[in-house]
Amino acid sequence: MTKRAYNFNPGPAALPLEVLQQAQEQFVEYNGIGMSLMEISHRSKEYEAINAQTQELLLELLGLKSGYKVLFMGGGASTQFATIPLNFLKPGKVGSYIITGSFSEKAYEEGKVVGEAVIAASNKEGKWRSLPKAEDIQIDPNSAYVHMTTNNTIEGSQFSYIPETGDIPLIGDMTSGILSRPLDASKYAMIYAGAQKNLGPAGVTVAVIRDDLLAEEPKHLPVMLRYSTHAKNSSLYNTPPVHSIYMVNLMLNWVKNNGGVAEMEKRNVEKSKLVYDVIDASGGFYNGNIDPDSRSIMNITFRLPSEELEKKFVKESEQNNFVGLAGHRSVGGIRASAYNPVPYEACKALAEFMVDFQKRNG
Template identity: 85%
Template sequence: MTKRAYNFNPGPAALPLEVLQQAQEQFVDYNGIGMSLMEVSHRSKEYEAVNNETQQLLLELLGINAGYQVLFMGGGASTQFATIPMNFLKPGRTAGYIITGSFSEKAYDEGRVVGEAVIAASNKEGKWRSLPKASDIIVDPNAAYVHMTTNNTIEGSQFSYIPETGGIPLIGDMTSGILSRPIDVSKYAMIYAGAQKNLGPSGVTVAVIRDDMLQEEPKHIPFIFRYTTHAKNKSLYNTPPVHSIYMMNLVLKWIKKNGGAAAMERQSIEKSKLIYDAIDTSGGFYQGNIDPDSRSIMNMTFRLPTEELEKQFVKESEQHNFVGLAGHRSVGGIRASAYIAVPYEACQALAQFMDDFQKRNG
């Protein structure tokens, strides 16, 4: 087999090798049915079993016993930015947004298109370096919901607490952090995540919605955009991304076998510490983009003394089998996305490369 790359892509991202090999074995002939799962009807008993099992696996790994529905949808988290206010932001109400980075800002912008969106808190003036304190979050008592992004993929920050909203439904975009640590889902009315970071390949988006949020069907929007439509049809209203959901099924089984969210958190802390230690002991050669108390264990972002050195760092890293270390095009710098399928050895190799690069260029 060709040597595996050290994959730090921000999404689509690394998948467990074990999962890829299992999918490879079943790619042409799924469970002896004489065809690939990608070729079967989404109404077939074979796919319905995968659909139902995947929903139950996710609920189990999130620690949910009852009271929530799992929906498999398309369009990525970006579509959810619009679908959420379309479903929940009624005339005469507001929607509160905690703005902590590019994606939460995009969610806010979509909210403004649909109705009256307000800023509950923002750290933009501080260039996203630290997250708002709980006391900085102001919730409008007339809000239909409060939206937050729990992990900021581009900037490299992560909430360490769940905001108190005084009974206003809290909605969390967990695209780049889901199942990387245990969370109390009961504090949220809804969480959602594009699969392509921690759950599987791109193509499917997970929405986990509390039952009371689905009691009233919004009559003013098309059926396809209503969460109630997808809930009533168990995510089979239209043809789902069958292969992406199957792959997510395998990833969830891999997470469960390897200790669940608690084990993923321990490993992620260890992996991210390797990178942050390389930054913090560099004497300023590497400059972290985020204050230590707001750092993400998924996305580690930093700068070098010059943009020329950053370009050289990325170029040399590619020569050493590293992939995906260039920062987002909107901010530049360096970003190492060590999602839960990225092995410890990859982060260890990156830390060693960083030390070596500094010795040669510092």
């Protein structure tokens, strides 16, 4: 077999080799039914079993025993930015947004399109370097919900606490951090995530919504835009992305069989520390984009002394079997996305490459 790349892509991102091999074994014919999963009906008993088990697995790994529904939806997390206020932002109420990066800012802008949206906290003036402290978050008591992005994929920051919102529903975009560390998911009224980082391939978006939020059906909305539609029909109202959901199932089983979310956090802390230690010991050659107390264990971002050196770093990294280390086009620099499936060996190799690169170019 060809040598696997050190895949630091931000999404679609790395998948565990054993998951890919498992899917490969079942690709042409699933469980002896004479067809691929790509071909079977989403109403078949085989797919309905996958659909139900995947929902149960996710709730189990999140530690949510009851009171929540798992929905499989299309359109990525970006579509959720609009779907959330369409469903929950009633006239006379405001949507409150904690703005900590590009994607939470986009969610806020979509909220303003639908209704009235306000900023509960923002760290934009500080160029996203550190996250707001809990005491700096000012929540309008007339809020329909509070929206936050728990891990900022582009900037490389991650919340270490869950804001207290009282009776106001808290909604978390966990696209790039879901299942990377244990958290009290019951503090969230809704969690959502595009699958293409920690949950599987692109093509499906997961939404986990508390039952009380689903109780009211917003009949002013088209049927497909109502969360209640998908909840009532167990995400089978229309044809779902069957194969993508199957891959999510395999990924959730992989997490469970590899020690669960607590073990994921242990591995992720160890992996990210390898790279952060090189940054911190480089004497400023590598300059982290985020203050240490706000750093993400998923997306490690940093700059070099010049854009010319950054381009050289990326070019040489590609020649050394690394993939996906260029920073987001909107900010530049370097970004290593070390999601759950990225192995320790990849981060170790990156750290060694960084030390060598500095010796030759520092």
